[in-house]
Amino acid sequence: DIQMTQSPSSLSASVGDRVTITCRASQDINNYLAWYQQKPGKVPKLLIYAASTLQSGVPSRFSGSGSGTDFTLTISSLQPEDVATYYCQKYNSAPHTFGGGTKVEIK
Amino acid sequence: EVQLLESGGALVHPGGSLRLSCAASGLSGLTFSTYAMSWVRQAPGKGLEWVSGIIGGDGGGSITYYADSVKGRFTISRDNSKNTLYLQMNSLRAEATALYYCAKNILTGSYSANYYFYMDVWGKGTTVTVSS
Numbered sequence: 001d002i003q004m005t006q007s008p009s010s011l012s013a014s015v016g017d018r019v020t021i022t023c024r025a026s027q028d029i030n031n032y033l034a035w036y037q038q039k040p041g042k043v044p045k046l047l048i049y050a051a052s053t054l055q056s057g058v059p060s061r062f063s064g065s066g067s068g069t070d071f072t073l074t075i076s077s078l079q080p081e082d083v084a085t086y087y088c089q090k091y092n093s094a095p096h097t098f099g100g101g102t103k104v105e106i107k
Numbered sequence: 108e109v110q111l112l113e114s115g116g117a118l119v120h121p122g123g124s125l126r127l128s129c130a131a132s133g134l135s136g137l138t139f140s141t142y143a144m145s146w147v148r149q150a151p152g153k154g155l156e157w158v159s160g161i162i163g164g165d166g167g168g169s170i171t172y173y174a175d176s177v178k179g180r181f182t183i184s185r186d187n188s189k190n191t192l193y194l195q196m197n198s199l200r201a202e203a204t205a206l207y208y209c210a211k212n213i214l215t216g217s218y219s220a221n222y223y224f225y226m227d228v229w230g231k232g233t234t235v236t237v238s239s
Contacts (some may be wrong), residue, residue: 043230089155095173
């Protein structure tokens with residue numbers, strides 16, 4: 001099975017900082033990658049699909065890029081409401097494995 | 108707007124069985140039948156784990172997928188007349204303790220035996236605890 005590895009596992013940044021999270025697949029998954037945000041105590045929320053397409057209603061400070069095995073989620077200007085754990089997920093074939101998550105905190 | 112409500116979570120002994128349900132509302136019965144659906148779980152303090160998925164559409168109810176960790180013990184199914192998704196869990200182990208989410212999927216295509224779907228709507232989850 002294809003493994004999904006996220007880095008870092010956690011980060012702390014200041015409001016307004018640019019934040020980058022990476023996700024690496026152990027095999028080529030084309031662009032079949034989604035990103036989810038899970039705020040503390042809340043349900044996961046879809047942010048991005050097809051590696052770079054923003055889900056309707058998601059703020060434009062979020063963006064995704066990559067294809068093949070290496071992907072990136074970027075928050076261009078970190079806001080207090082962005083405190084959450086972020087997960088990537090591959091969906092090219094079952095199992096639809098999630099990455100281990102990246103916890104984002106405010107410094 | 109589609110809403111999902113899970114139920115059926117409980118405390119169960121190791122080796123026991125449990126059936127989870129996920130009732131969809133805010134859509135028509137015909138629409139539910141066309142949706143791919145998934146179960147995702149989250150152990151306490153841990154990350155998300157995709158558990159199982161089922162494809163919708165004509166004949167799609169028979170196309171199912173499972174994580175290796177539950178294959179042979181869990182069964183996903185649906186009753187389109189009731190807009191409800193199920194997860195039958197047998198031979199439960201302590202590592203199955205988690206919050207179980209039901210999720211509606213967006214199906215973007217297929218090739219060979221692979222269906223490409225991601226989760227766009229999530230329920231609030233139901234808690235399963237496996238303990239003696």
